[in-house]
Amino acid sequence: MGEQKSKRGRNVAIALAAIGLAGFLIPCAGILTWRASSQAKLEKQLDRMRANGQPTTAAELSKHYVIPAGAEDATQLWIDACTPLDTEQFRLAGTDLPIVGANGPLEIPPPGTPWKEQAAVQQLLNTYADSMQLMHQATALGGYARFDHDFTQGIALLLPNVQSLRSGARMLKLEAHTNAHRGDPAACLQSLEALFTIGRAIENDPILVSQLVMIAMDGMAVRTTVDLLPHLQWNDSQLQRLQELVRQPNYLDSVRNSLLGEQVFVMQAFENPISIGEERTTLPGLPFFRAGDQALYLELMGDYIEGTKVSWSESFRAADSAQTRLTEATKSPIHGIRYLLTTLFFPALEAVNAAGARADSYAKLTDVLIAAQRYKLANSDYPKTIEELVPTYLPSVPIDPHDNAPVRYALRDGYPIAWCVGIDMVDDGGIGGGKAEPDVTLTLNPEKED
Structure with missing residues (x-):
């Protein structure tokens, strides 16, 4: 009887040990599977970059x-x-x-003063x-x-x-x-x-x-x-x-080209987080989550870069979509750590997007105003409408980079004014100055500030 009890005790101990081992191995297997899945997602993004001819290393960027x-x-x-x-x-x-x-x-005061x-x-x-x-x-x-x-x-x-x-x-x-x-x-x-x-x-x-x-x-x-x-x-x-x-x-091409370099730089930061600041390397989970974090960053960047191949408005849409997806992905504190570097690096791109579209707007507005000056040289007066400049002084009416509508134009106080709607997509009639998000505006009126 004592021997049977001893045998049953050993069996119970073995069973408990097996359960404990299973309780340890199953989560480990889950973690390994999750990490393998994250690595597979990262490799998929890298393959996409290579297929598109995009650099993935510093050496490739130098050749590019x-x-x-x-x-x-x-x-x-x-x-x-x-x-x-x-x-x-x-x-x-x-x-x-x-x-x-x-x-x-x-x-600097104007010439003649x-x-x-x-x-x-x-x-x-x-x-x-x-x-x-x-x-x-x-x-x-x-x-x-x-x-x-x-x-x-x-x-x-x-x-x-x-x-x-x-x-x-x-x-x-x-x-x-x-x-x-x-x-x-x-x-x-x-x-x-x-x-x-x-x-x-x-x-x-x-x-x-x-x-x-x-x-x-x-x-x-x-x-x-x-x-x-x-x-x-x-x-x-x-x-x-x-x-x-x-x-x-071509500001859209230039911004897109710079995004290719930005991808490489951020990828290097993922591999060597010490380069972005000592305090960030001590955050828990950074190496553990690296593959998944990097995969998400490259996925969002990939969609954003695709948007820049189409137009500024599509680039803005892609940026907004990517930011929304990142916000959804980092709602919980654990996911905030999981996607730490993506959260740190991605938002800065929005400012470049806005700056590029604004520069494109100013270039188009300047083209219109020079065309108006050429018109005046030939006709003694500025044109009343922008259509009068086509095709002699402009090949076509330029398109506002923000909303894909024709650039706006008017004569005010006898001088041409041309404007684009800006990042808020609202036509304020060429009003700049005090608005939080003013139209992008240029004028030949020497008495007016743009």
């Missing part, structure tokens, strides 16, 4: 980053021109001047005459460049050449205003051509920061053009050249 076929390489000219403009000596020399100086006035800093600005331009000459030489080559970026640094990559180009753009803007005040429209056009062209130096950079700098530099070019347009006697041929320059960039 090229100067356009047939274009000449102006890289060294831009470097030699702009490096002296990114120094303490330059900052001190221009500190009290407009555009380049931290303490200078925000605005006194400009008290004009002589000092001319002296600065003379001091950096070599830089100005080199920028014009780079412009003559078309301006395209490929800088020596170390893409293995990922989101920690420094961009000294990109920042120095911005100083170059500011000097070109000063030169354009100086030539305008001297009453030399031909020289002013040369300055504006260089100002439009300097952005092409980083047009193909697969880096979001580079695209934002390019957009800022192109913004200087279009705003300077519109500011000076009512004051200078450009002939029709010169105005046509300005239209060619305004039409040159």
Whole structure:
């Protein structure tokens, strides 16, 4: 009897041990299955990227980053021109001047009115005459460049050449205003051509920061053009050249190209989270959830990039859809940790999307206003409708990047005003200024702020 009880006890112990082991192994099997599923999802996204010819590593991104076929390489000219403009000596020399100086006035008076800093600005331009000459030489080559970026640094990559180009753009803007005040429209056009062209130096950079700098530099070019347009006697041929320059960039392609680089940088951050900050590497579960987190990021980015292949409005729709899906995926605290890096990196793209569409709007509006100026040159008055500009001065009425409707146009106080609806998709009649989300507006009325 005692032996039977002992045997039953051993059997119970074995059964309990088996149950305990099963209780351990079943969750482990579930976890392994879940991790395998996450890894499979990640591999699916990587296969999709490769099938679309998108870079997945720093080495592939470096091969992807090229100067356009047939274009000449102006890289060294831009470097030699702009490096002296990114120094303490330059900052001190221009500190009290407009555009380049931290303490200078925000605005330059229009041609024909006194400009008290004009002589000092001319002296600065003379001091950096070599830089100005080199920028014009780079412009003559078309301006395209490929800088020596170390893409293995990922989101920690420094961009000294990109920042120095911005100083170059500011000097070109000063030169354009100086030539305008001297009453030399031909020289002013040369300055504006260089100002439009300097952005092409980083047009193909697969880096979001580079695209934002390019957009800022192109913004200087279009705003300077519109500011000076009512004051200078450009002939029709010169105005046509300005239209060619305004039409040159393709911001949707440039933003999409930068998103390809952003994907690679974020993928590197997934593999080496220390690169995004020591405090984030200590969060629980980061390595454990990495494959699933990265798979979701690449899935959302993939949909977003597909949207940029169609139009700005489709890009906005894709961005909104991706953000909604991310919000749904991270409702619970555990999923907030599970998709931590996707949550950190994805929202920044919305600002680039908005900036790109806004830059495209300004380029189209500037094209319309130059066309209106050409019309006035031939007819003594500005056109009453935008349709009057087609096809002699515009090939067709430009399309608003935001809502795919024709660009709006009107004559107010005798001057043309053109506008796009902006990111809120609401036509406010070209009203800017105090609205939270104003229309994107430009006018040739020298008395009105855009």
